[in-house]
């Protein structure tokens with residue numbers, strides 16, 4: 493395993509071996525069976541190309557034209573499934589944070605899916621890092637700075653790579669330019685799964701989220 497710094501984002505290349513990746517994919521499939529993937533529509537009315545779901549106390553959703561974290565899956569009306577143990581193990585190994593994450597977001601990239609440059613700023617706990625796990629097809633991941641105009645650099649995130657957005661890079665702009673569809677054999681039908689672990693707030697009661 494080698495660590496690469498991309499504008500302050502620490503990328504741990506090859507952190508997960510193939511058996512660990514297979515275990516995580518099975519865990520993600522169990523999450524998706526309970527909380528189905530959906531394509532959120534941005535507040536500007538445009539459907540995103542990435543399909544999403546979540547596990548944990550809260551999940552990231554777009555509801556009534558607003559981004560935020562909600563305690564229930566909008567698709568089923570039920571609480572989100574628990575974050576699977578093997579996924580928590582990745583966070584515990586790399587986050588350097590005393591608590592477990594409140595949420596694991598699942599991003600599913602099919603052919604042609606991408607994610608525009610954005611900051612992960614909907615959490616109220618920016619001291620904690622965001623930890624990202626890549627599974628399946630390789631993706632061109634772009635990282636900028638704290639301002640949209642800042643210079644960017646990109647890196648290929650491959651299956652098993654783990655990225656830590658922490659410290660000064662916690663609120664850095666980042667996005668996925670493209671996925672090399674079919675570029676990995678991990679997912680038989682192709683595609684890319686990205687998991688991000690987030691501490692959302694020090695205390696979130698089940699009732700406090702809109």
Ligand code: SIN
Pocket residue numbers: 599607624631633649666667668686688
């Ligand atoms: C994200 O920024 O939420 C996703 C990053 C990725 O897919 O690698």
Ligand code: FE2
Pocket residue numbers: 610611612666
């Ligand atoms: Fe993000």
